[in-house]
Structure formats: structure tokens, C-alpha cells
Amino acid sequence: MNWKEKYQTWLEYENLDESLKQDLQKYKNDESKLEDAFYTSLEFGTAGMRGIIGAGTNRMNIYTVRQATEGLALFIENQGKQMKERGVAIAYDSRHMSKAFAVEAALTLAHHGIKAYVFEELRPTPELSFAVRHLKAAAGIMITASHNPPEYNGYKVYGDDGGQLPPKEADELTTFVRSVEDILSIKAMKQKEAETKGLLKFVGKDIDKFYLEAIKTVTINQDLTDRQGRELKIVFTPLHGTGQMLGEKALRQIGFKNVSFVEEQSKPDPDFTTVKSPNPEDPAAFELAIEKGKEVDADVLIATDPDADRLGVAVRTAKGHYEVLTGNQIAALMVEYIFKALSTNETLPRNSVMLKSIVSSELPSVIGDKYGVETINVLTGFKFIAEKIKAFEADRSKVFMYGFEESYGYLVQPFVRDKDAIQALVMVAEMTAYYKEQGYSLFDTIHEIYHEYGHYKEKTISVKMDGMEGTEKINAIMNEFRSATPESFGGVEVSVIEDFKEQTRQTADTKESMDLPPANVLKYTLADSSWIAVRPSGTEPKIKFYISARDDSGVIVSEKLEAFEADIRSRVDL
Structure with missing residues (x-):
């Protein structure tokens, strides 16, 4: 379906969440906003998903949360009964809809007979990671958009080791998520039923106690902190x-x-x-x-x-x-x-x-x-x-x-x-x-x-490029750097070129493979050990330019940083 057909399907869905109905009505005469909300599905990638809260397939809402969780349930079921019985830990931050999304995820899992341990109040991401390990859960979900603006929320998935899923497992999960096409018809159990059946358990202070006990091991010199x-x-x-x-x-x-x-x-x-x-x-x-x-x-x-x-x-x-x-x-x-x-x-x-x-x-x-x-x-x-x-x-x-x-x-x-x-x-x-x-x-x-x-000075230039046009521009910038490889930055010669997408490291005399997973990143090491890197953000509609200047002099390292930044801005017209 094109975006207009998707929009019409949502508009006609009689059981649509009331707040989302109001959202659709609010923008009914604004085609650009509706197109952005429906032209694609909210991307679920190796870092989960993150987006603006609202109605649409390209937005964070209870239906896209259900879709992600339905995919996670299928992913866990595919690993066997033993993993399914271990359950999933779920935490959330202070953002709009965070608790609602957390409970919605739990109830979607409950429909599959998978138990959810949901924090009764907001908790940090690291405690969610800890909880997965402590509870020996099969997975974890963190509802957060980190430091994004207030209109955003997000959904991150953790493996049974407490870390975000590595590429292979993340790709498998993404395949399951994308296989769920009719997101308006995904089933979720009623909360009271889930609690009665023991498929929804609220946790909090018990996990806090163990996490804070572990935090004590961070301290190296207790005598110092006592003094x-x-x-x-x-x-x-x-x-x-x-x-x-x-x-x-x-x-x-x-x-x-x-x-x-x-x-x-x-x-x-x-x-x-x-x-x-x-x-x-x-x-x-x-x-x-x-x-x-x-x-x-x-x-x-x-x-x-x-x-x-x-x-x-x-x-x-x-x-x-x-x-x-x-x-x-x-x-x-x-x-x-x-x-x-x-x-x-x-x-x-x-x-x-x-x-x-x-x-x-x-x-x-x-x-x-x-x-x-x-x-x-x-x-x-x-x-x-x-x-x-x-x-x-x-x-x-x-x-x-x-x-x-x-x-x-x-x-x-x-x-x-x-x-x-x-x-x-x-x-x-x-x-x-x-x-x-x-x-x-x-x-x-x-x-x-x-x-x-020695003096090291770094700067990150982060440029936001929203919507379809933004995605196209980001891709064009990366393609331009690949097709016209810079020979220098700020007057300092490039000595090593690393293309993490192609997995190659190249000098003037050699070209070798790199033992890292592919990623859309370019890095240029300069003759003076300074370096420049370019990469699209994996979680936001941004392209980032990383600059690291190196010199024995604090004054000169600042001058180098300014020269490198000016060079980048002239190439990309930022």
C-alpha cells in the first residue's frame, strides 16, 4: 500500500486508540505530515527503533510497539521452550507514553505465554541490563529515546547476556519484526488476565537492592571515599x-x-x-x-x-x-x-x-x-x-x-x-x-x-536531516566521500583510509581486509595521527563528522581542529 492507503486503513479502523484517532484528525489537512507518518514503517534496526510519538506506521505508538514485541516473541519462541520460560525484563524512562508502551509490550508477550518482569516505576537503562542478567531472562526491553527531544520515544532490545543484540541476532529479530505486516490486528492480553496468570509481574526494589550491592564493586579505594x-x-x-x-x-x-x-x-x-x-x-x-x-x-x-x-x-x-x-x-x-x-x-x-x-x-x-x-x-x-x-x-x-x-x-x-x-x-x-x-x-x-x-582535541559535527529528503542527502554525502576520496584535510595528508562498509584498510602501498562487521563508516587517519570519520547515526536522522586533532602543542592542536572542521564544512556545505 502507498501512504494514502495506509492512512485510510488507520482512519477506518474502528478500534483505533482514541488518542491516535485525534492525532489523525489533527493532521487530516496536512499531507506532508501524513506522508511522513505513513510513507514507511518505523525502522527496526540493530539498535531497536526510535521515532516521534503519534499515529502512523512511521511513528512510536502502541501498534508499532506491539509489532516490535510480536517479532521479539517469535524470535524467543524460535529459540525453544526453555528460552520462552525464562521471560523478558522490561523497564522504561520518564518520556511520554513510556510506561504505557512497557505494559503494552508485556501484554503482547503474555499473549504468547511469555512472562514479563516490568519495573513498577521508571528505572535507568543500565539497571534493565542488570535485571536481565540477575533474573536470567531470555531478553530485555528498554522503552527510551535516550537524550532525544520530548516528542520522541524508542524501544531497545537486549539479549540474555544483558547487552543489546549483536548484528547476527539483531538481523534475525528484525526479520521476525518485519514479517508482522498487519500491525493493527496484533493480539495483546488484558492486563488483569496477565497478572492473574502470572505472566505479568511488577518488580523494583528487589532488583535495586542487588544492583546497588554490585555498584559497590566499582569503588577502588573505600578508605579514600571514607576520608x-x-x-x-x-x-x-x-x-x-x-x-x-x-x-x-x-x-x-x-x-x-x-x-x-x-x-x-x-x-x-x-x-x-x-x-x-x-x-x-x-x-x-x-x-x-x-x-x-x-x-x-x-x-x-x-x-x-x-x-x-x-x-x-x-x-x-x-x-x-x-x-x-x-x-x-x-x-x-x-x-x-x-x-x-x-x-x-x-x-x-x-x-x-x-x-x-x-x-x-x-x-x-x-x-x-x-x-x-x-x-x-x-x-x-x-x-x-x-x-x-x-x-x-x-x-x-x-x-x-x-x-x-x-x-x-x-x-x-x-x-x-x-x-x-x-x-x-x-x-x-x-x-x-x-x-x-x-x-x-x-x-x-x-x-x-x-x-x-600529548594534546588531543576532538569535536563531533552532528547534522540532522529529517524525512525522505534527509535520508537521500545522507546517502549522497556518504557516496560522494567514497567516490572522491579526500587526499588531505586542513592541509594534512591522509595516510590511511578505512571503509568499514567495504571492510578495507588502505594506505599508499597496501590494501587489506578488516576483521570487523560491516558498517557504513569512513575513517581517514592523517600523517600527524589526527583523524576524521564520517557515519550516519544508527538511531537518529543525522550524519556525524568526527574530528580528532593531535599535536604536542595545545595551541597548534586547536588550530588543526579548526582547519579540519573548515575543510569538512567546505566539502559538504554544512
């Missing part, structure tokens, strides 16, 4: 999301008592009314935290995104201002502290490994080299980090010590298999306490790291 717990001044904001309750408990249980909260942002709010974007990557999201920090003379400001898997940090400078760190800087600080502390007390395993994405800074890798920690690069998406951890556990070849992505995602201990802002919150507090006891701030420390290891 500094009342001295260190922390400002924490969950940016209207899920991080408040567990974040506060996690800090207090290891001794940090002097914690101030941004009250305006402490309660869940699906409209995120105090920020333009609930994203700790955005310095503007720290405005209220900075005000609070100045009021209480805080040592560090910490923010988590709505589903508390990402974490941002602002540090006090020598002049008393607060500077928001990049995700790469936060990772470098953590890596230096963790590896130094473990080396000092002789508990760093010889076969230690750090995992990071291909578009993340090389500075943590250089730090890891100093401490004898191997770095392995994986594709963007924390599922690839989780997949490696699982492999290490199976063959005992390496010991996972740390994982991160430049997009403010970190993992310290693998009892969770996704990025975990609660773990990161605890670690940032501990390392800030350590350096404060030494007479340094985190601002001082990052510059000491640059002095020792």
Missing part, C-alpha cells in the same frame, strides 16, 4: 530523567554525603522543561547545575541523561568558572585514575583490556599503553563492547577493565552490559576526591595528562 566523603562537594542533576534515586543512593552508600541536587531537574518531566535538550553532551544542559555549583562552591558537577546511561561532567577551573568536559576527556581521566590506582595496589591483571569505539579518542589508548593495558577498537554501539566482554569470559583470554564511547558512555564493571551512568557517577566522585586530596582539580588533572601524553 573525603564529607569534604567533596558534588552537584548532581538527572536532567528530569531516571538517575536521581539510584544515583543518590549509590553516592551515599560509598560515603559521599555532601551532594547537592538541582531541584528543578530532580523530578521526572517528559517535556524536559528546563533544558533545550536533555543531553549531558550539550554544555547548555549544565546551566542550572553551574548556578548551583557556584552557590555551594562545588568541586564537580555531574549530569545524567534521561535513561541514565550517559554521563557528563563540568569541572571547576583555576579562575572559579566551570568547564564542561567532553566524553573523551572524561574517559581519559577515568582511565588514568583507574589504571594508576590498580597498578599502585598491584591488582591490575596482566591480560587487561580496554574497549572503545572506532570514533573515540586515542588518548585513553596511549594512557593504557603506559600501564600495559591493551586497547581493542570496536564499531560504534555499546553492543559491540558487550559482545567482546562475553567472548573474553568464554575463552578467558583477556580481562575487561574499562569500556567507553566518545558519546559520554562508560562501563567500569561488567555486571552491566551497556553504558552505565550510575557506575560512572561513582567513579567520577572517587577520582575527584583522589585528586582533591592531592591538591588538584579535575581541570588541573586533564591538563597534566595532556602535558604527559
Whole structure:
């Protein structure tokens, strides 16, 4: 059917959800909006699905949630009775319709005789990952759109190891989801019946208890946190999301008592009314935290995104201002502290490994080299980090010590298999306490790291391109870079070209295959060890340009970054 036929089918469906009926009526004279809502099905890919809430096949609503869950039920049934009996854990964040979508997913599973463990209130994504492992569930569902604008929601699927599904399994699931064509006729059990039959169980505090117990293992130096717990001044904001309750408990249980909260942002709010974007990557999201920090003379400001898997940090400078760190800087600080502390007390395993994405800074890798920690690069998406951890556990070849992505995602201990802002919150507090006891701030420390290891400066240019035209433009940009390979950026020669879609690495003299799954990413390493990468986002209608400049001089590295950015903008006309 074309989009008009799909629209008419929904319009004539007598049992259509009332709010969605109103949505259709609202746009009945706006063909462009209706076309966007029905021209395609909301894409279900390796990261699940994410979209604007509303009526239509290209929107997040109870019918597209049922479709995704129907596919998941078929996927689980295909794995046999034993997997089906293990059930599915489901959590949700503070967004519009999140709880309704979570329950709808549970009732769709119930129709298949699959039990769902649904959190009674909102919880962070990392706790969902933990719950899958703790409950020995067959899978997990997280209803979240991460840090997207308020009109969005999303649906992420986790495997029985607590990680998002790797490519092979994700492709299998996607096939099942796409096989469900008539999404308006998918069956869901009534809630009362599901509860009576034991197919819907609400969970919460029992899982919190075990998760917080596991969080204690993140702390390296309890004596330090005991000494500094009342001295260190922390400002924490969950940016209207899920991080408040567990974040506060996690800090207090290891001794940090002097914690101030941004009250305006402490309660869940699906409209995120105090920020333009609930994203700790955005310095503007720290405005209220900075005000609070100045009021209480805080040592560090910490923010988590709505589903508390990402974490941002602002540090006090020598002049008393607060500077928001990049995700790469936060990772470098953590890596230096963790590896130094473990080396000092002789508990760093010889076969230690750090995992990071291909578009993340090389500075943590250089730090890891100093401490004898191997770095392995994986594709963007924390599922690839989780997949490696699982492999290490199976063959005992390496010991996972740390994982991160430049997009403010970190993992310290693998009892969770996704990025975990609660773990990161605890670690940032501990390392800030350590350096404060030494007479340094985190601002001082990052510059000491640059002095020792060299200056690295990164920037991500993220360009949103909505609708069919946006998709076409993104594809055209990627095709242009492939057909007309750049020889230099900002006057610095390209020395290595990596095409992750073609799985090739090419220099002036050689061309070899790469041992990574295919992905639509291009990366150019330059003669001075700087690099540029280009990739479409896997979860949003965006194309991203990653820039990493490297030099021994802080002044020159900034100049290089500006030159690289100007070069990219001139090529793409951004």
C-alpha cells in the first residue's frame, strides 16, 4: 500500500486508540505530515527503533510497539521452550507514553505465554541490563529515546547476556519484526488476565537492592571515599530523567554525603522543561547545575541523561568558572585514575583490556599503553563492547577493565552490559576526591595528562536531516566521500583510509581486509595521527563528522581542529 492507503486503513479502523484517532484528525489537512507518518514503517534496526510519538506506521505508538514485541516473541519462541520460560525484563524512562508502551509490550508477550518482569516505576537503562542478567531472562526491553527531544520515544532490545543484540541476532529479530505486516490486528492480553496468570509481574526494589550491592564493586579505594566523603562537594542533576534515586543512593552508600541536587531537574518531566535538550553532551544542559555549583562552591558537577546511561561532567577551573568536559576527556581521566590506582595496589591483571569505539579518542589508548593495558577498537554501539566482554569470559583470554564511547558512555564493571551512568557517577566522585586530596582539580588533572601524553582535541559535527529528503542527502554525502576520496584535510595528508562498509584498510602501498562487521563508516587517519570519520547515526536522522586533532602543542592542536572542521564544512556545505 502507498501512504494514502495506509492512512485510510488507520482512519477506518474502528478500534483505533482514541488518542491516535485525534492525532489523525489533527493532521487530516496536512499531507506532508501524513506522508511522513505513513510513507514507511518505523525502522527496526540493530539498535531497536526510535521515532516521534503519534499515529502512523512511521511513528512510536502502541501498534508499532506491539509489532516490535510480536517479532521479539517469535524470535524467543524460535529459540525453544526453555528460552520462552525464562521471560523478558522490561523497564522504561520518564518520556511520554513510556510506561504505557512497557505494559503494552508485556501484554503482547503474555499473549504468547511469555512472562514479563516490568519495573513498577521508571528505572535507568543500565539497571534493565542488570535485571536481565540477575533474573536470567531470555531478553530485555528498554522503552527510551535516550537524550532525544520530548516528542520522541524508542524501544531497545537486549539479549540474555544483558547487552543489546549483536548484528547476527539483531538481523534475525528484525526479520521476525518485519514479517508482522498487519500491525493493527496484533493480539495483546488484558492486563488483569496477565497478572492473574502470572505472566505479568511488577518488580523494583528487589532488583535495586542487588544492583546497588554490585555498584559497590566499582569503588577502588573505600578508605579514600571514607576520608573525603564529607569534604567533596558534588552537584548532581538527572536532567528530569531516571538517575536521581539510584544515583543518590549509590553516592551515599560509598560515603559521599555532601551532594547537592538541582531541584528543578530532580523530578521526572517528559517535556524536559528546563533544558533545550536533555543531553549531558550539550554544555547548555549544565546551566542550572553551574548556578548551583557556584552557590555551594562545588568541586564537580555531574549530569545524567534521561535513561541514565550517559554521563557528563563540568569541572571547576583555576579562575572559579566551570568547564564542561567532553566524553573523551572524561574517559581519559577515568582511565588514568583507574589504571594508576590498580597498578599502585598491584591488582591490575596482566591480560587487561580496554574497549572503545572506532570514533573515540586515542588518548585513553596511549594512557593504557603506559600501564600495559591493551586497547581493542570496536564499531560504534555499546553492543559491540558487550559482545567482546562475553567472548573474553568464554575463552578467558583477556580481562575487561574499562569500556567507553566518545558519546559520554562508560562501563567500569561488567555486571552491566551497556553504558552505565550510575557506575560512572561513582567513579567520577572517587577520582575527584583522589585528586582533591592531592591538591588538584579535575581541570588541573586533564591538563597534566595532556602535558604527559600529548594534546588531543576532538569535536563531533552532528547534522540532522529529517524525512525522505534527509535520508537521500545522507546517502549522497556518504557516496560522494567514497567516490572522491579526500587526499588531505586542513592541509594534512591522509595516510590511511578505512571503509568499514567495504571492510578495507588502505594506505599508499597496501590494501587489506578488516576483521570487523560491516558498517557504513569512513575513517581517514592523517600523517600527524589526527583523524576524521564520517557515519550516519544508527538511531537518529543525522550524519556525524568526527574530528580528532593531535599535536604536542595545545595551541597548534586547536588550530588543526579548526582547519579540519573548515575543510569538512567546505566539502559538504554544512
